[in-house]
Amino acid sequence: MGLSGLALALxxxxxxxxxxxxxxxxxxxxxxxxxxxxxxGSLLPDYARYLSSVGLTRLTPRxxxxxxxxxxxxxxxCIPPKDYWPQIVPTLRVIDRIAAELNMPVxxxxxxxxxxxxxxxxxGAKSSSYHQANVACDVVFPVNASTVTSVTRNLRDQGLxxxxxxxxxxxxxxxxxxxxxxx
Numbered sequence: 414m415g416l417s418g419l420a421l422a423l424x425x426x427x428x429x430x431x432x433x434x435x436x437x438x439x440x441x442x443x444x445x446x447x448x449x450x451x452x453x454g455s456l457l458p459d460y461a462r463y464l465s466s467v468g469l470t471r472l473t474p475r476x477x478x479x480x481x482x483x484x485x486x487x488x489x490x491c492i493p494p495k496d497y498w499p500q501i502v503p504t505l506r507v508i509d510r511i512a513a514e515l516n517m518p519v520x521x522x523x524x525x526x527x528x529x530x531x532x533x534x535x536x537g538a539k540s541s542s543y544h545q546a547n548v549a550c551d552v553v554f555p556v557n558a559s560t561v562t563s564v565t566r567n568l569r570d571q572g573l574x575x576x577x578x579x580x581x582x583x584x585x586x587x588x589x590x591x592x593x594x595x596x
Contacts, residue, residue, distance in 0.1 A: 480526075481493075580595075580596070
């Protein structure tokens with residue numbers, strides 16, 4: 414289906430739901446912003462299938478996809494380029510483990526991959542953000558963010574991963590950059 418055919422299919426709620434159910438199996442992508450969905454083209458169902466194949470138990474592919482379907486200052490984010498997809502897997506597995514440790518679901522992935530133009534519009538984002546390398550997520554659980562930060566740093570200090578853990582009032586930044594950094 415070409416991009417124009419995809420855009421036409423997305424104008425109808427029924428067609429949209431049918432299209433994504435067919436290509437993403439059990440992940441319902443039907444209520445994503447239509448403009449964003451059309452911009453992703455044929456890679457979106459492939460990305461949904463890829464995320465499903467990672468084997469996460471407490472974090473859903475839809476939560477990851479939702480983190481990309483955003484707009485700031487007139488600039489839409491996008492899913493990462495296909496060759497970047499494997500780079501987020503270690504971070505997603507860390508978040509899955511944090512959820513298990515907390516024994517609670519992930520409430521939201523606020524931010525994962527950010528394309529450079531979108532990243533430039535995000536308040537407080539650095540131009541060298543690890544989100545642009547697809548190794549970082551900002552995550553929220555239904556508990557105080559300082560608790561999530563503490564649990565994440567403890568898991569990292571036990572050797573689960575090497576990366577950055579940032580503490581913010583409403584979320585925790587987790588990345589797998591390969592060296593331990595706190596802020």
